[in-house]
Amino acid sequence: MAKVLVPYYSAYGHIYEMAKAVAKGAEEVEGTEVKLVKIPEFDVVKQAMSSQDAYVQAQDNQDDVAEATHDDLRWAEGIAWGIPTRYGSMPAQMKQFLDSAGGLWANGELEGKATSIFTSTGSVHGGQETTIITSLIPMLHFGMIFVGLPYGENPEQLTTDGIGGSPYGASTISGPDGSASPDERDFVMAKRLGARLAKVAHKLNQ
Structure with a gap:
């Protein structure tokens, strides 16, 4: 048995949809228990965005x-973080949650756990790779073991199409105005990431 957690932050729903795909991929690995949870939103953001129908609906x-x-x-024994980009790195909501976990860091409670990261950006070059790479830094401070998404298991990455996916993790493109939906290939890659994380968590748990 391996326990996989999928904590995510999603303003407009793109990461939420990807998180469900990651969770589904993990669930398909026999003996895996999966929990999907969201990072709390800031009250000030709720108030500021309350006039945007797309945000409210999401x-x-x-x-x-x-x-x-x-x-x-x-x-959790494996954690797949859903982290949308903000200027090429994680949003403040996720940063605050990680900063508040200093007690877990001090006690080494996350050391040796498998971790993955998936993201979304408004455009093809909006920070898909930098967001995952920069978000990896605190995970390493926590002592977690990073699980990426290699080309051998993810041939969809080898494309010139405007979709997500990299060896660092699954991703999707929301569009400059947030109106785009994840490509079906993005969901496929997200499921593969969830399954790969679950398999690594199983092996580490042995």
């Missing part, structure tokens, strides 16, 4: 998802 769609806690991180 938040309503996530009402049933429980908010992530430190106990969720303790529970």
